[in-house]
Amino acid sequence: AQSVTQLGSHVSVSEGALVLLRCNYSSSVPPYLFWYVQYPNQGLQLLLKYTTGATLVKGINGFEAEFKKSETSFHLTKPSAHMSDAAEYFCAGRVSNDYKLSFGAGTTVTVRA
């Protein structure tokens, strides 16, 4: 079945350290992939997206992600974590012929001072 999978439900990093969130997908069509962030009691905010073209995608707040077709991955990174990055992050994708998004289970990021 077509799906999006996030590896690791919780990631803890020190302030200033690299943030790496992992996402893999299975798709029957050329995928469109997204990362969203959710702060407590809020909706989802779009961080970045890959549709076509450049495989390294830059988003807001210093995040970027790289689409690797050979590895069916779309991992999210940020070189230096900030306390304000503490939130839940969702990888999502259009991985089938319809346009509904499939979501990963989410990864909660905590940032240690």
Added chain:
Amino acid sequence: KAGVTQTPRYLIKTRGQQVTLSCSPISGHRSVSWYQQTPGQGLQFLFEYFSETQRNKGNFPGRFSGRQFSNSRSEMNVSTLELGDSALYLCASSLEGAKETQYFGPGTRLLVL
């Protein structure tokens, strides 16, 4: 440009009641999708509307229904509420020319007692 708005933000209902949630998309967006978010099941697609027609539907019982008006505003209704319907209900809108990219509202938190 104003974002996606959802009303009400919070609701408390009792089992057996029905509830109607409202979503106003970003101006110019004609596609509206609804998602249910729970700790156990994560984010699950409910349905999508475009031009007042349901275009996609997820795997939810018939108690969950929706509609879209000519101004693209959408409502979803849940009848005969069950405890398990307690969730954050998120609405997302998109442009028809880029319908894979969805922008989310803040959600409606429904608690069923």
